[in-house]
Amino acid sequence: MEENRACCPPCVGVVAEFDPFHRGHAHLLARVRALCPEHGVICVMSGHFTQRGSAAAVDKWARAEMALRGGADLVLELPVLWAAAPAETFARGAVGLLLDTGLVDTLAFGSECGETAPLARLAAALDGEEAQAALRAHLARGLSFAAARQAAMREVLGAEAELLSGPNNNLGVEYLRAARRRGSAVRALTVPRQGAAHDGARAEGGYASASLLRRLLAAGAWEEMAPYLPPESLAILRRRHGEGLCPADLSRCELGVLARLRAMGEGELKRLPGWEPGLERRLARAARESVTLAELYDRAKTRRCPEARVRRMVLWAFLGLTEEDRRAQAPYLRPLGCNRRGRALLRAMEETARLPRLIRPGDAKRLDGAGRRVFQLEARATDLWSLCLPEQARRRGGLEWRSRPVILDV
Numbered sequence: 471m472e473e474n475r476a477c478c479p480p481c482v483g484v485v486a487e488f489d490p491f492h493r494g495h496a497h498l499l500a501r502v503r504a505l506c507p508e509h510g511v512i513c514v515m516s517g518h519f520t521q522r523g524s525a526a527a528v529d530k531w532a533r534a535e536m537a538l539r540g541g542a543d544l545v546l547e548l549p550v551l552w553a554a555a556p557a558e559t560f561a562r563g564a565v566g567l568l569l570d571t572g573l574v575d576t577l578a579f580g581s582e583c584g585e586t587a588p589l590a591r592l593a594a595a596l597d598g599e600e601a602q603a604a605l606r607a608h609l610a611r612g613l614s615f616a617a618a619r620q621a622a623m624r625e626v627l628g629a630e631a632e633l634l635s636g637p638n639n640n641l642g643v644e645y646l647r648a649a650r651r652r653g654s655a656v657r658a659l660t661v662p663r664q665g666a667a668h669d670g671a672r673a674e675g676g677y678a679s680a681s682l683l684r685r686l687l688a689a690g691a692w693e694e695m696a697p698y699l700p701p702e703s704l705a706i707l708r709r710r711h712g713e714g715l716c717p718a719d720l721s722r723c724e725l726g727v728l729a730r731l732r733a734m735g736e737g738e739l740k741r742l743p744g745w746e747p748g749l750e751r752r753l754a755r756a757a758r759e760s761v762t763l764a765e766l767y768d769r770a771k772t773r774r775c776p777e778a779r780v781r782r783m784v785l786w787a788f789l790g791l792t793e794e795d796r797r798a799q800a801p802y803l804r805p806l807g808c809n810r811r812g813r814a815l816l817r818a819m820e821e822t823a824r825l826p827r828l829i830r831p832g833d834a835k836r837l838d839g840a841g842r843r844v845f846q847l848e849a850r851a852t853d854l855w856s857l858c859l860p861e862q863a864r865r866r867g868g869l870e871w872r873s874r875p876v877i878l879d880v
Contacts, residue, residue, distance in 0.1 A: 472609075477867075477880040479507050479509075479510050479814070479818065480508070480510070480513070480574075480575045480576070480661070481509055481510040481571070481574045481815065482509045482510070482511050482574065482577075483513075483514065483565070483571075483576065483577050483578070483656075484498070484499070484511065484579065485513070485514050485515075485560075485561070485564040485568070485577075485579065485641075486513055486535050486537070486752075487515065487526070487533075488513075488515055489516070489520060489526045489527055489533060489680055489804055490527065490528050490533065490536060490684075490685065490687070490703055491533060491540050491700070491703045492678060492680060492683055492698055492699050492700075492703065493676065493698055493700060494664055494678075494679075497661070497664050497677075497701050498539055498579075498661050499511060499537075499541030499542060500514060501661045502578045502661070503541055506659070507513055509575075510543045510544070510573070510712065510812070510815050510816065511543045512542070512543065512571060512573065512574060513540060513542045513544070513545045513546070513550050514546045514547075514564040514567050515530065515537065515547065515806065516543050516547075516548050516550075516553035516554075517548065517550055517553055517852070518718075518850070518852050518855035519550050519553060519785060519789070519851060520553060520554060521553065521556075521557075521560050521782075522778065523554060523778060523780075523783075523784065523785045524720050524781065524802070525719060525720045525855055525858040526855070527684045527687055527717040527719070528715075528716045528717065528718070529710065529718075529805055529855075530705065531644065531875075531876050532709075532710050532715070533806075534806035534807035534875075535807055536684055536702065536703045536706055537880070538807050538808070538809055538812070538876065538878050539702040539703075539878070540702065541765065542812075543808065543809055543815060544807075544809075544812035544815050544816065545805065545806045545807045545808070545876075546567055546568075546803055546806065547804045547805075547848075548563055548564050548567065548759045549563070549804075549847075550789065550791070550846055550847065550848055551563070551797075551844060551847065552564065552800055553783055554782055554786065555737045555782065556744075556779070556782070557644045558644050558647070558648075560641075560644070561641065561644035561647065561648045561857065562644075562648045562651075562798075562799070563637055564648075565645050565648035565649055566643075566668050566799045566800060567800050567803060568797075569654055570803065570823060570825045571599050571803060571819055571822065571823055572819065572821075572823050572824060573815060573818060573819065573823025574656060575656055575658055575691075576656060577646075577649060577656055577657070577658050577659065578660070578661065578690065579638070579641065579642045579658075579659075580642075580663045581636065581663060582633075582636035582638050582639050582663055583633055583636065583660075583662075584660060584661070584662030585660065586642075586646075586659070586660050586822045589639060589646060589658075589660065590658065592630065592633060592634065592643045593624065593643045593644075594650070596619070596623065596643065596647060597624065597647060597651075599815060600624075600626055601622050601623060601625075601626045604622035604625045605618055607634060608621045608622055612773065614773060614774050615774070616634075616776070618625060619634065620635065620801065621647050622758075634663025635713070638663050642658075646658055648828060648880065657710065658727055664676075664677050669708040673697075673698055676697070676698070677698060678695075679746075683698060683775065684717065687711075687716070687717045687828075688719065690711075692708070694853065711814030713861075714860055714861025715864055716857060717860065718858035719858055720785070720858055721762075721763060722857065722860075723857050723858055725788075726788070727763060727788045728766065730788050731754070731766075731784065731787055731788075732754075732757050732758060734754070734812055734850040735756060736750045736751065738787075740815050742783045742786050742787055742792065743778045743786060743796070744775070744783050745783070745793075749775060749783075749876055751874075752772070752775075755769075756769035763784070766780075766784065767780050767781055770784075776818055777798075788845075788854065789851050789854060790850065791847060791851075793863050795843070795844075797840060797844070797845060800825075800844070801825065801826075801837065801838075802837060802841055802845070803819065803820060803823055803825050804825045804827070805828075805829065806875055807875060807876030807877065808875060808876075809877075809879075809880050810878075810879065810880060813877070816829070820860045828845070829875065831870060831873075836847075843847060848870065850871050852870040853867035853868070853869070856869055870873035
């Protein structure tokens with residue numbers, strides 16, 4: 471491990487979106503606390519746009535506060551260039567930030583299987599030559615990436631490959647792959663997912679998925695939501711809702727998104743992440759013929775290019791991002807919130823961190839050109855996220871420059 475790790479408090483790293491922070495998230499952090507009582511807990515969390523290719527329903531500072539009140543000590547931001555990305559890139563960005571704190575010796579995550587050993591075997595096998603050759607062969611047959619990867623792993627590991635069909639298992643495998651590629655000796659800890667499945671339409675066992683809770687939030691169904699949220703999360707959501715700051719929804723920018731896509735030439739569309747030959751024509755045609763985002767996604771998706779990939783491409787087009795904007799690794803550590811222990815961890819990072827820390831927005835001015843560019847893109851993304859808010863008066867830009875980390879004196 472890093473040579474100065476011994477003199478610093480050890481930490482568990484957790485990757486999440488917390489959109490919103492619900493009882494399942496609280497269970498995960500409680501188990502982490504119970505299993506690693508001497509460790510600090512650092513979360514890396516997506517900002518205002520998420521892996522599903524849409525706007526986060528709740529602003530990132532409110533979600534950071536939810537996490538701090540639910541068991542985290544420090545919440546760092548995963549910039550949009552890695553947050554709104556496929557699982558492999560999402561994991562690479564998030565795990566890289568955790569490792570670059572110089573404090574994390576354990577990665578913790580939820581999973582459907584609840585065991586690290588089979589996920590570690592999948593992570594190791596996926597990077598092997600046999601699996602990569604099988605993956606290329608299945609992609610050549612026209613399968614989507616997810617289907618081709620699972621078919622390839624079935625050839626290599628047999629029935630164990632079915633674990634990849636669980637979304638949390640899949641993310642766990644990618645976290646382990648990201649750590650392996652960094653040559654890290656970080657240990658892994660997984661907690662069995664409780665209750666409702668990822669994106670489950672119904673609550674189960676006292677737990678509801680974040681997607682169900684976002685739908686209830688959009689409908690203002692507070693009584694239906696309440697049993698599945700920690701009281702602190704519910705109070706923060708009510709406060710933000712009363713201020714007109716949630717729920718954000720990309721559909722409020724629907725005409726702007728369609729206008730942006732219709733104005734883009736095929737050359738610009740080819741610069742979006744996930745592009746492959748011919749996809750730019752399909753996306754351009756879908757934008758011309760569609761009058762809603764839902765119709766656009768439906769027209770553009772194919773067996774090889776599923777809706778999640780289309781949604782991310784459309785989002786990147788709206789945000790004015792290109793594949794060239796994304797570096798191999800996020801270039802800074804930016805706290806969105808901390809408690810007393812989290813402040814001590816930030817101080818420790820003065821000695822351990824491999825990346826600069828952005829405590830205040832003005833600190834971005836001290837970054838090198840590439841790092842400053844990433845922050846500027848983040849600020850622009852937040853300006854566009856503000857247009858997704860329900861209250862017109864709340865849609866002014868500049869929120870990124872006016873906001874400071876949430877600090878809890880606990």
